[in-house]
Amino acid sequence: MEIQKNSKLRNFHQAKWDEEVIFELSTKGERGILVPEVEPEIKKIAGDGVSSLPENMMRKEPPALPEVAQMRVLKHFLRLSQQNLGADLNIDIGQGTCTVKYNPKVNETLASSKRASALHPYQDEGTVQGALQIMYEMDLFFREISGLDRFSLQPSSGSHAIMTMASIIRKYHESRGEGSERDEIITTIFSHPSDAAAAAVKGYKVVTIYFNKEGLPDIKALKKAVSRRTAGLFITNPEDTGIFNPKISEFTRIVHEAGGLCGYDQANANGILGITRAKEAGFDLCFFNLHKTFGAPHGCGGPASGVLGVTKELVDYLPIPVVDFDGSKYYLNDSLPKTIGKVRSFYGPFPVILKSYAWMMSLGAEGLKEVAKTAVLNNNYLLKKITKIKGAAAPFKAGKHRIEQVRYSWEELCKETGVDTHQIAFRMADFGFHLWSSHHPFLVPQPFTIEPTESYSKKELDEYLNGLRHVAEEARKEPETVKNAPHRSVVHKIDESTFDDPKKWAITWRAYLKKHGKPIK
Amino acid sequence: MDKKKSFIHPYIPNSVPEVKEEMLKEIGVKDADELYDDLPEKLRLRRRLNLPQPLLSELELKRHVEKILAKNKSCEDCISFLGGGCAHHYVPAVCDEITHRSEFLTAYAGEPYEDAGRFQALFEYESLMAELLDFDVVNVPTYDWGQAASTSLRMAGRITGRKRVLVSDTISPDRLSIVRNYCHPLLAVDLIGHHPHTGLMNLEDLESKISPDVAAVYFENPSFLGFIETQGQSIADTAHSHGSLSVVGVDPISLGVLKPPSHYGADIACGDIQGLGNHMYYGGSLGGFIASRDEERFVMEYPSRLFGIAKTSVEGEWGFGDVAYMRTSFGGREKGKEFVGTAAALYGISAAVYLSLMGPQGMAELGEHILQKSQYAMKRLGEIQGVRLRFQSSHFKEFVVDFSSSGKPVGEINHWLLHKGIFGGKDLSREFPELQNCALYCVTEMVTKKEIDTLVIVLKDILSRR
Numbered sequence: 013m014e015i016q017k018n019s020k021l022r023n024f025h026q027a028k029w030d031e032e033v034i035f036e037l038s039t040k041g042e043r044g045i046l047v048p049e050v051e052p053e054i055k056k057i058a059g060d061g062v063s064s065l066p067e068n069m070m071r072k073e074p075p076a077l078p079e080v081a082q083m084r085v086l087k088h089f090l091r092l093s094q095q096n097l098g099a100d101l102n103i104d105i106g107q108g109t110c111t112v113k114y115n116p117k118v119n120e121t122l123a124s125s126k127r128a129s130a131l132h133p134y135q136d137e138g139t140v141q142g143a144l145q146i147m148y149e150m151d152l153f154f155r156e157i158s159g160l161d162r163f164s165l166q167p168s169s170g171s172h173a174i175m176t177m178a179s180i181i182r183k184y185h186e187s188r189g190e191g192s193e194r195d196e197i198i199t200t201i202f203s204h205p206s207d208a209a210a211a212a213v214k215g216y217k218v219v220t221i222y223f224n225k226e227g228l229p230d231i232k233a234l235k236k237a238v239s240r241r242t243a244g245l246f247i248t249n250p251e252d253t254g255i256f257n258p259k260i261s262e263f264t265r266i267v268h269e270a271g272g273l274c275g276y277d278q279a280n281a282n283g284i285l286g287i288t289r290a291k292e293a294g295f296d297l298c299f300f301n302l303h304k305t306f307g308a309p310h311g312c313g314g315p316a317s318g319v320l321g322v323t324k325e326l327v328d329y330l331p332i333p334v335v336d337f338d339g340s341k342y343y344l345n346d347s348l349p350k351t352i353g354k355v356r357s358f359y360g361p362f363p364v365i366l367k368s369y370a371w372m373m374s375l376g377a378e379g380l381k382e383v384a385k386t387a388v389l390n391n392n393y394l395l396k397k398i399t400k401i402k403g404a405a406a407p408f409k410a411g412k413h414r415i416e417q418v419r420y421s422w423e424e425l426c427k428e429t430g431v432d433t434h435q436i437a438f439r440m441a442d443f444g445f446h447l448w449s450s451h452h453p454f455l456v457p458q459p460f461t462i463e464p465t466e467s468y469s470k471k472e473l474d475e476y477l478n479g480l481r482h483v484a485e486e487a488r489k490e491p492e493t494v495k496n497a498p499h500r501s502v503v504h505k506i507d508e509s510t511f512d513d514p515k516k517w518a519i520t521w522r523a524y525l526k527k528h529g530k531p532i533k
Numbered sequence: 534m535d536k537k538k539s540f541i542h543p544y545i546p547n548s549v550p551e552v553k554e555e556m557l558k559e560i561g562v563k564d565a566d567e568l569y570d571d572l573p574e575k576l577r578l579r580r581r582l583n584l585p586q587p588l589l590s591e592l593e594l595k596r597h598v599e600k601i602l603a604k605n606k607s608c609e610d611c612i613s614f615l616g617g618g619c620a621h622h623y624v625p626a627v628c629d630e631i632t633h634r635s636e637f638l639t640a641y642a643g644e645p646y647e648d649a650g651r652f653q654a655l656f657e658y659e660s661l662m663a664e665l666l667d668f669d670v671v672n673v674p675t676y677d678w679g680q681a682a683s684t685s686l687r688m689a690g691r692i693t694g695r696k697r698v699l700v701s702d703t704i705s706p707d708r709l710s711i712v713r714n715y716c717h718p719l720l721a722v723d724l725i726g727h728h729p730h731t732g733l734m735n736l737e738d739l740e741s742k743i744s745p746d747v748a749a750v751y752f753e754n755p756s757f758l759g760f761i762e763t764q765g766q767s768i769a770d771t772a773h774s775h776g777s778l779s780v781v782g783v784d785p786i787s788l789g790v791l792k793p794p795s796h797y798g799a800d801i802a803c804g805d806i807q808g809l810g811n812h813m814y815y816g817g818s819l820g821g822f823i824a825s826r827d828e829e830r831f832v833m834e835y836p837s838r839l840f841g842i843a844k845t846s847v848e849g850e851w852g853f854g855d856v857a858y859m860r861t862s863f864g865g866r867e868k869g870k871e872f873v874g875t876a877a878a879l880y881g882i883s884a885a886v887y888l889s890l891m892g893p894q895g896m897a898e899l900g901e902h903i904l905q906k907s908q909y910a911m912k913r914l915g916e917i918q919g920v921r922l923r924f925q926s927s928h929f930k931e932f933v934v935d936f937s938s939s940g941k942p943v944g945e946i947n948h949w950l951l952h953k954g955i956f957g958g959k960d961l962s963r964e965f966p967e968l969q970n971c972a973l974y975c976v977t978e979m980v981t982k983k984e985i986d987t988l989v990i991v992l993k994d995i996l997s998r999r
Contacts, residue, residue, distance in 0.1 A: 209866055
C-alpha cells in the first residue's frame with residue numbers, strides 16, 4: 013500500500029546489514045587488540061607465569077573465541093547497533109510501563125569522567141567524598157519525593173527492589189516471632205509480574221487480587237484476602253492500566269489492621285511526582301526506578317536501579333551499608349542492627365545513580381512536577397485521539413482521565429479483520445515505531461500499552477497517532493500486509509518453533525552448530 | 534512575570550504554554566490539574582517539594598556535578614592494588630564506542646524485529662562466554678556475581694529437590710551475605726572450612742557435612758582470597774556421589790590460562806563480567822553470568838532471559854528470540870522461575886565486544902601477564918621484613934599479605950600508603966577474624982613494574998618506622 017504523501021508517516025526503512033554472527037567473521041591469526049608484554053625484569057623473576065600453575069589447572073586448549081581484526085569487530089557491533097531502535101532515534105512511546113524518556117547527553121558526558129568510572133569500591137572514604145555526597149543527596153531527594161524516612165540505593169532494578177522489600181518484610185515478621193505464620197503476600201493482577209514473582213522467591217504464597225468493573229483492584233477481594241497470614245501488600249499505583257486507585261489509603265489501612273506491611277511499587281511514578289506520595293497513602297516501603305522515571309538510560313535492559321525507601325520503623329532492616337554524613341564528611345554506615353544483609357555487592361549501580369542525580373538537579377521541584385503534569389497531559393491527549401481510531405478502545409472507565417499510560421485494546425479491530433495485536437506491533441516496526449502488547453496474562457484482550465512520558469512533542473505524538481491510524485486502516489484494506497509484517501524492519505518473520513524445543517533450541521553459537529550442523533550461509 | 538508560565542525546560546517540549554493550551558482544549562479540560570480528578574484531596578501534596586534549586590542551563594549543571602566529582606580521587610590518579618570482586622582492568626576504546634551508541638544505550642525492550650541488534654549482540658555475548666567457560670548455555674546477564682551465585686544455588690535446589698547448600702568459607706563476604714538473604718527461607722546455607730596454610734577447601738570437613746539433603750557444593754576459583762583451588766574435581770566427585778551438584782564461581786578473566794570449571798566437574802558456573810570491558814564505577818557496573826550444560830532440566834530452571842538463534846522466512850537470514858519464555862516470571866508471574874527484569878544487558882554487550890577483540894590469544898596473553906605481574910609483586914612484597922604471604926598456594930591476580938609480624942595494623946599502613954598516592958590492599962581483618970592484619974592485594978595489567986617497586990619502597994619505609 014502506498015503511503016499517503018500528505019500524511020506525516022515516514023517512508024522509513026531500518027538499517028539491514030544482513031550481518032554474520034561474530035564467529036563467522038573469524039580468520040585464524042587476526043587480532044582485535046594486543047596486550048602489553050610485562051617488563052623484562054618481571055619476566056626474569058616470574059618467568060612465563062603460567063608454569064607456576066598447578067598442572068591440573070592449566071588450560072590446555074585455548075577458548076575457541078573468534079579471531080577478528082579491530083575494525084571488523086567495530087564494524088560488526090556498529091552494524092548491530094544500527095539494527096536496534098533506541099529512544100534517541102524513534103518516538104519511543106509504544107513501550108508502555110517502561111517510561112522511555114529522554115536521557116540527556118550531558119549526563120553521559122559527566123558519567124564518563126574518570127572521577128566516576130575509575131573509582132574502586134574499597135577506596136578510602138576520604139578519596140570518594142564526591143561519590144558519597146551524590147549518594148547521600150539522592151537519599152535525601154527521595155525521602156522528600158516519597159515522604160518516607162530512609163533510602164537504600166543498592167537494589168539494581170524494580171524487580172530487585174521488590175525482592176528486597178520482600179526480604180525486609182520477612183525479617184520484620186521473623187523478628188516479631190511471626191515469620192512462619194505470616195506467609196502470604198497480596199498483590200494485584202495489574203501490578204508488574206515481579207510483584208508476585210519476587211515475593212515468591214522469598215518463600216511467600218502469592219494472593220492475587222483481580223479488578224472490578226472500573227478496572228480497579230477489588231477492595232472486597234482484598235478484605236477477604238487479609239488474615240493473620242498476611243505478611244504484606246505489593247501494589248502498583250497507578251497500575252499498568254494508567255488508572256489511579258483512589259482507595260489506596262483504604263488498602264493500606266486494611267492490610268495494616270491485619271498486621272501486614274505495605275510496599276508501594278512506584279515504577280509507574282512518572283505522572284505523580286510532586287503530586288502525591290507514598291507516605292500520605294500509608295505505605296511502609298516504596299521504590300522508584302531511576303532508569304525509568306528519573307532519566308537514566310535503559311541500556312537494552314540495564315544497568316538499572318530501584319532505589320528503596322522505608323519508614324523509620326524499618327530503617328534498621330535496610331541492606332548495608334547506607335551513606336551517612338557527620339557534618340564534615342560522608343561515610344558508609346553498616347551498623348544497622350537488623351539488616352537483611354546485602355542484595356548486591358558494594359553500594360549500588362553508581363553510574364545510574366549519578367545520571368539520575370544530574371537529571372534531577374536539572375529539573376528541581378518545579379521541573380519534576382512539570383514532568384509529571386506534562387506526561388499526564390500527553391497521555392490524556394493520546395487517549396482522546398486513540399479511542400477515536402476505529403477498532404481501538406480503552407477498556408474501563410470510559411470517558412475518564414488516566415495518569416501516565418493506558419492499556420488499550422485492539423479487540424474490535426481483531427474481530428473485524430483477524431489481525432491481532434502482535435501483527436499490528438510488527439507492522440508498526442515498518443514505520444520505525446515500537447508497539448508493545450502487555451505483560452501476561454492478557455486480561456485486556458488484544459492489548460497494547462502506550463506511555464508518552466514528557467519527552468515527546470505534540471508533533472511527534474501526532475506522528476505516532478498517524479502510524480496507529482494507518483496500520484488499523486491497513487488491517488481492514490490489506491490484512492495480509494499486516495499479518496506478514498514486518499517488511500522494512502531488520503528481519504522477516506522469525507521461525508519461533510525451535511525456541512521451545514529442547515532438541516532444537518540454540519542459546520549459543522556452539523549449541524547451534526551441534527544441533528543444526530553447518531551455518532545456513 | 535508569572536514564573537510558573539515561563540518554565541520551559543529543554544527536556545519537556547510540551548511545556549510551551551500555547552501547545553499545552555491546545556492539547557488541554559483537545560482533551561476538553563481547562564487546567565492540567567483536572568486530569569488528576571481521580572486523586573482524593575487528602576492524598577494531594579499541596580506544596581512544592583523541598584528540593585535544591587534546579588540548574589537549568591546545561592553549563593551550570595555540568596559545572597556543579599564536575600565540582601562534586603572533583604572531590605574524588607580515582608585509580609588513575611593513584612596507584613591501586615584494590616580488588617575483591619571489582620578490578621581495574623583495561624577497557625578497549627571500541628567497548629566504549631559501542632556502549633555509548635544511542636541505539637544500544639537508550640533502547641529497552643523492543644521486539645526481535647526492530648531491536649534485532651540487541652538480541653544478536655546478547656546472543657553473541659552468551660556464545661562468547663560459552664567458549665570461555667566451555668558450556669553450551671549462558672544467560673543474559675543478571676545484576677552481579679552475588680545474584681548469579683544465589684540463583685545458581687536456587688537452580689540446584691530445584692533440580693535436585695533438596696533444601697541445603699554447602700558453601701566454601703573463603704567466599705567473598707559480600708556474596709555470602711547476598712546468598713544467605715536470597716536463599717532464606719527456602720535453602721539452608723552451611724559453610725565448609727579451609728586449610729589454614731593453603732586456603733584450599735578442607736575435604737574432610739566437606740565429607741562430614743555433605744548428606745542426601747545437600748543440593749549443591751559451592752566454591753570460587755580463583756577464590757576471593759586469590760589462591761587457586763586445585764581440588765575442583767575431588768569436590769565435584771564428592772558432590773556427585775551424594776547426588777549434589779557442583780557450582781563454581783569463577784573470574785572469567787582468568788580463563789585464558791586457567792581451566793574452566795566445566796573441566797573439573799562443575800555442573801553450573803557463575804561469576805562477574807565487570808572485568809570484561811566494563812569500567813569499575815565505584816563497584817556499580819557489575820554483571821552476573823550463569824552457565825551450564827544444555828540439558829532441559831538445567832535450562833528450564835534459569836530465571837533469566839535466554840536469547841536463541843533461529844532462521845527466518847528469508848533464506849540465509851538470522852533471527853533471534855527468547856528461548857522457553859514461559860519459564861520466566863514474565864510468562865508465569867509467581868509460577869515462573871524466581872524473577873526476571875532489567876539487569877545488566879549493556880555490560881553484556883560490552884563484554885561481547887571485549888571478548889571479540891581479545892580472541893583466544895588475547896585472553897591467554899592477558900592471563901599470562903596478570904600471572905607474571907602478580908607473582909613479581911608477591912615475590913617483592915614477600916621479601917620485606919614484617920611482611921608474609923598468607924597462603925602457600927598458586928594464585929591468580931590477588932593474594933593475601935600478612936602484616937601481623939610488622940606490629941602495624943593494615944588501617945594504619947593503608948593510611949600512610951595513601952599519603953604517597955597508593956591505594957593499599959583491602960583490609961581483611963574485620964570480615965575474616967583469622968586474617969587479622971591481613972590485606973588482599975590485587976595486581977592487574979594496569980599497574981606497572983615501577984608502580985609495584987614504588988609500593989615496595991614505600992612499604993619498607995612505613996614498616997621500618999617506630
